[in-house]
Amino acid sequence: MRSAPRIPGPRAAADDFDLDAFPLPPPVPATEPEEPRPAPQPPTPEPESAAAPPAPSGPPAAPALVLPHRVLKALLGAWALAACSAEEAEAVEAHLTVCAACADEALRLRDAVGLLQTDRSLDLDPALRSRVIDACLSRRPANIPVPHWAAPYDAETARLDALLRDIGGSEWHAPVRLKWFEGERAVNRKTTVAGVIGHLMTVDGLVGTALGMDVLLGDGASGRGVDWPLSPGARTEKYWSGARRPLTRAIRGPWREQSHALIRTVSFAGRKVAELSVSYGDFALPMHDSLLDRAFECWVHGGDIAEAVDYPYEAPSAAHLNRMIDLAARLLPAALAERRGSGPAGPARHLVTAGSPGRSLHLEVEGSGGGDWYIPLDSPAAVGSPAHAVAQVALDSVEFCQLVAGHVPPVEAAAGQQGDREAIRDVLFAAASLSRL
Structure with missing residues (x-):
């Protein structure tokens, strides 16, 4: 052996x-209490040869x-x-x-x-799915690959669907409070987990409509040819109010089927579809930015659901998070100009022509997916440059995204601020104004 x-x-x-x-x-039975004994007498000395060995102290050891x-x-x-x-x-x-x-x-x-x-956390790394897919495609490339600009939407809908698979039927009715900014104040809207998925499906339908797809609205009605508002907030409110009964977990199937259909459609449509305009009523985005915007909202509302049902939910992979931050940074100049036109933001201090440099703010985003952006302050058409930076703001990457989503007040967002205080305030509030229902 x-x-x-x-x-x-x-x-x-x-x-x-x-x-x-x-x-x-069996335990050793307890002994009866002893009778009182008289005081002991001093022992009589004995010869050394007759001395007995000392008795062992304590009870005998139990057998093994x-x-x-x-x-x-x-x-x-x-x-x-x-x-x-x-x-x-x-x-x-x-x-x-x-x-x-x-x-x-x-x-x-x-x-x-x-x-x-x-x-260590037992939750999967958010980037694991992307790494597995990349490894598979390196061995056998897809006949019709998903466009790189659609990959964040593909990943975030898959992550949210994994969360929805794990929750119970009763948790679909858990209350969720959606938050965003309107003007200078924070607003919110109470719904349920199922209501959030209905909201995502309804706004995703705008992308489907731009692609010529039949999208489902209300209680199964086709969205093509129906007079539905283009504004995401108004569209969602109409969807919620038109539901004949409270939404349940049954909404997951249509939402997931529609997200798969969007990915398939843009994959087969070719390169020109990336620049196709998607209208949101008051504004429009090219298709490549629109799907990135939908990925961002899917992650944010996935976090809202996770918080409501006490479920761990991580940020997107660094590459996808960087692209979401870049989209927000590119939208900031127009948002800042809109606030100036409506009054809340201070006026531009310099007149600049298209493509010329003007004052800029250095936006330093730290952590996963971070980087440096220079936001033009005087005109959306201007070019931000380090040489003309009059202020600097430093934020964590997730915190910046929470600010853009309207989940963090602008006055509490920046971890580091330096330079023109008015410019810093204007940019932070412009970032919060990008949020919506």
Whole structure:
């Protein structure tokens, strides 16, 4: 027989293991209290040769627990979890020194317990899906690949769908409070998890309409040829108010089917579809930016749902997060000009022509997906440059996205500010004004 591997000792024994099948030796019965004794007299000295050895102190040691091999083998799992009593643990450890098969099994069980007790998060890395797909496509390229500008939407809808698969039926009715900014104040709207998915499906339908797809609105009505508003907020309110009954988990199927159809359609449409305009009523975006915007909203509302049902939800991969931040930075000059036109923001201080440099704000976004952007302050047509920066703002990447989503007040957003205070305030409020229902 080969020598048994050395096995580390277990942790402190637990008290919740069922010992009915293998009872311990009966306890020693308690002795009756002794009668009072008279005070002891001094002992009479005896010759050294007649002295008796000292009596052992304490009760006699209990005999070692003896268990058959099949019982000891069955106790290995409990021993690895430190769920054995002290006597059982001693018996198992003695057995492991003479039985190589059980010693090998004990090592495997102890390694498994170590995996169960890891301090690391068991949630999957948000970038894992992208890495797996990239590895697969490197071996066998897709006949019709997904455009790179549609990849963030593909990834975020898949992540949100994974969250929805994990929640129970009752959690679809959990209250969710959607937040955004209107003008100078924060506003919110209360709905449910199912209501959020209905909102995403309804606004995604604007992209489908631009692609010529039949989209579902209301209780299964086709969106083509129906007089539905283009504004995302008004469109969602009409959808919610037109529902005949409270939305349930059944909404997940149509939403996911529509997201798959959008990805398939842009993949087969060719390169020209990237510049196709998608109207949102008051503004429009090219298709490549529109799907990036939908990916951003899918992540933000996925976080809202996760918070409502107490579910862990991570930020997008660094590459996708960087593109979302870049989209917001490119929209900031127009948002700033719109606020100036309506009054909340201060007037431009310099007149600049298209393509010429003017004053700019250095937006430094730190963390995953971060980078540096120079936001033109005097005209959307101007070019921001480091040489003309009059202010600097530093934010964490996720915090900046929360600001753009209307989840963080502008006055609390920036971790670092330097330079023109008015320019900093105008840009931060312009970032919050990008949010909407």
